Every structure is written in structure tokens, then in C-alpha cells.
Amino acid sequence: MKKRTLVAMLALSAILAACGKNEPSQPAATGAAAPAAAVTKIVVGLDDNFPPMGFRDEKNELVGFDIDLAREAGKRMGLDMEFKPIDWSAKEAELAGKRVDMLWNGLTITEQRKEKIAFSSPYMENHQIIVVLASGGIKTKADLAGKVVGAQDGSSAVDAINKDEVVAKSFKQLKTFGDNITALMDLSAGRLDAVVVDEVVGRFHVAKKSEEYRVLEENFGVEEYGVGLRKEDTELLARLEASMAEMKKDGKAAEIATKWFGKDIIK
Known part of the structure; x- marks a missing residue:
């Protein structure tokens, strides 16, 4: 290699090294997650x-x-x-x-x-009460044997009934509804013999139609909301x-x- 060429290459290397030292540092990564917005x-x-x-x-x-x-x-x-x-x-x-x-x-x-x-x-505390027609002959849970009983689908009334296996198995049918009001309407129409419902709901409706409905003394247990x-x-x-x-x-x-x-x- 010629001396002149070698000198030129060394000079170029020195210039590149100097430029590398003076290059601005890369900006910090910006991928950090933003703080979550406060729930309002x-x-x-x-x-x-x-x-x-x-x-x-x-x-x-x-x-x-x-x-x-x-x-x-x-x-x-x-x-x-x-x-x-x-x-x-x-x-x-x-x-x-x-x-x-x-x-x-x-x-x-x-x-x-x-x-x-x-x-x-x-x-609050609640009971699963049994609502029947005032004109009917159902007086106790035992009288529900062979009867069609209604309750709201997915409600704790269904769970409470099933816990009392002896009584539940005595039903002719346990029929579930989308809501309690529909079940009570079927009771009024004679398509059901009884409705098991949350006390706070049942007594609210019974109070409105006390001449039509009656609540049994027995119930399907106490629960908490x-x-x-x-x-x-x-x-x-x-x-x-x-x-x-x-x-x-x-x-x-x-x-x-x-x-x-x-x-x-x-x-």
C-alpha cells in the first residue's frame, strides 16, 4: 500500500471516530403506558x-x-x-x-x-315466602304436594326450594319465569298453585291485592342481601x-x- 493512501485512510478513520463521539444520543423509548383514567x-x-x-x-x-x-x-x-x-x-x-x-x-x-x-x-335480611290464592286450600308447605309452583328463573327462590328436597320432590312441577310479576299473574289465572318469592317483593304485591293473595306462615328460609x-x-x-x-x-x-x-x- 502506498504511503499517501495509508495516511489518507488513517485520517478518514479519525474523522469518523470523532463524528461518532459527537452524535446526539437517541431519544428515550416512548412506549411507557399512560396512567389509567380515573373511574367516574x-x-x-x-x-x-x-x-x-x-x-x-x-x-x-x-x-x-x-x-x-x-x-x-x-x-x-x-x-x-x-x-x-x-x-x-x-x-x-x-x-x-x-x-x-x-x-x-x-x-x-x-x-x-x-x-x-x-x-x-x-x-338486609329476607325470607323466601310462599304466596297462594286466598280462595285456595293450601295452608302449609306439605299442601304443595302434587301442585305446580312458580319462581323466578335464576333467583335464590329456586335455590331455596331445591334445598328442601322432600318438599321440592313432592311438587308436580316447578315452573320458572323471567320475573316475579309474570309468575304472580299466572297464579291469579290459576295456572299456578303457589309462587315462591322474595318477601320484600311478595308482600309488596300482596298488600296491593290482599283480597286475592295470602302468604303462608311457613317459608323456604332466611337469607341476606x-x-x-x-x-x-x-x-x-x-x-x-x-x-x-x-x-x-x-x-x-x-x-x-x-x-x-x-x-x-x-x-
Whole structure:
């Protein structure tokens, strides 16, 4: 190699090395995730044909005890509560699929449901009562043998009936309905002999037609109502528990209960 060529190559290498040292550093990666937006709205799933817990009034507006309770809790949590009617028999799927964020509509706390969803502390007790026609001859649970009994599909009434295996097996048929009002209409029409229903709902309707319906002294057991959430929503559950405790302490929950039931039924 010629001396002149060698000198030129060395000079070029020096220039390139110097340029490499002076190159600006590459900008930092910008793939970091942006902080999640704060939650401001909660979608509450409910059965809109479940008075007095949640139903539509003469103006077709959603009203009820649980709706008033949820609105007050949401206000204290700084959250807007949107109420969404759903197929109550598919409530767990609606919650898991994140189409709703809470189930708040006379939801009974059961061990089976605890496997899929998280529950708030119970806020009221309920019984599964037996409603029959006042003109009929059914006086006891034993009289239901050979009879057609109705209940809401996917409700805790069905679970309560099935727990009492002896009585349940004595039925001619256990017929399920999309809602309790339809079941009670079938009772009035003579297509059913009895309806097993949540006490808060059953007595609401019986009071309206006391000459037509009668409630048996026996029932299918005591249960508790709670609010259902996804198991991973631990922070939301903690905020809900705090707001409900505050509402019980300052008397707001009792005020809402008295509005709908004439007395404080809050647990």
C-alpha cells in the first residue's frame, strides 16, 4: 500500500471516530403506558321488574329502594351510578363480561355465588315466602304436594326450594319465569298453585291485592342481601363498604328504607 493512501485512510478513520463521539444520543423509548383514567361512572345491573327494589314507575323511570340506596352510595363515593336492566338469570355473565360493574337488586348472598363474585357486607335480611290464592286450600308447605309452583328463573327462590328436597320432590312441577310479576299473574289465572318469592317483593304485591293473595306462615328460609362485584375490584368494594357504613351511621340508609317499607329494615 502506498504511503499517501495509508495516511489518507488513517485520517478518514479519525474523522469518523470523532463524528461518532459527537452524535446526539437517541431519544428515550416512548412506549411507557399512560396512567389509567380515573373511574367516574359505575354501571349497576338490575332486574327492572322487581318492585320495590328496582322497577319502572308510571313515567317509565327506574325507581326503587335499591336504586335510591345505590345512588346515595355513589354520591358519597364521587361516582355517577348508571342503572342497566339485564337478564337476571345471566347476571354473573354480565358482571364477568364487564357489561356491568355491580349487581344491586335484591341479590341474595349464597355460597355458590361467592365462588364467582365478591359480595359487600349484607345490608338486609329476607325470607323466601310462599304466596297462594286466598280462595285456595293450601295452608302449609306439605299442601304443595302434587301442585305446580312458580319462581323466578335464576333467583335464590329456586335455590331455596331445591334445598328442601322432600318438599321440592313432592311438587308436580316447578315452573320458572323471567320475573316475579309474570309468575304472580299466572297464579291469579290459576295456572299456578303457589309462587315462591322474595318477601320484600311478595308482600309488596300482596298488600296491593290482599283480597286475592295470602302468604303462608311457613317459608323456604332466611337469607341476606348484598351487592355483587367482580372479585378483582377490591378497591371499589372497599369504597362501597365505607360509604354504606357511613350511610348506616348517619341514618340515611334508615331514611331510604322507611320511605319504601315504612320502617328501618337495614341490617
